[in-house]
Amino acid sequence: MSKIVLITGASRGIGFALAQQFIDKGFTVIGTSRTGVLQKSPTDKLIAKKLNLPDPKSRAQLANWLAENEIKVDIVVNNAGIGPDLGGEKPEEESYKATFEVNTTGTVFFTELILPHIKEGGKVINISSKMGSIEACGTTDSVAYRMSKAALNMYTKILTNRLEGTQKVAAIHPGWVRTTISESSSKYAPLSTEESAKGIIEFVMGDFKTGTFWNVEAQEMIGW
Secondary structure (H helix, E strand, C coil): CCCEEEECCCCCHHHHHHHHHHHHCCCEEEEEECCCCCCCCCCCCEEEEECCCCCHHHHHHHHHHHHHCCCCEEEEEECCCCCCCCCCCCCCHHHHHHHHHHHHHHHHHHHHHHHHHEEEEEEEEEECCHHHCCCCCCCCCCHHHHHHHHHHHHHHHHHHHHHCCCCEEEEEECCCECCCCCHHHHHHCCECHHHHHHHHHHHHHCCCCCCEEEECCCCEECCC
């Protein structure tokens, strides 16, 4: 039986590239999107599931599906994320709330629900950003996005402590990637989604130290 990876936000961008590359490596991929629809793939190894991270019922439905089908996953990649205030200089309340609902609250409570469905020796990978590094912060922009990723990083460390000896946990900065998360990223980012996904998978499949915050683009650890 092939190994199973669950990837949130797999309908496009880095998430879709990850799904394709994991399939190429022989994995079965459970890929989520808000609609439950993914781009067509010529394989039965891609299972599309609906997940709206801010919605507790949606999170529970996916966890219940895993339980009902007695599915244990090898790797969870918490990839789904939004950045409506990227580039903005001051926080705006509605986008701030929306950012935290997806990047932090939804991701944390979804992870908590599926922890019982991760195999012993499995891995939890949080797609974060070096913009969430307190140590590296030297600018004033993107307040909600930076704060949401800093909070996700703290959850990564807490989960590392809790799961020590059973599962590995890591946070990953995927690089500056050409995606639709912001206008500047779509125009100027140096990495393609495929290049970023390749670097992420190389790290995930390697023998990394649990609790690592890894920069895919620079191939080095990041200060928290």
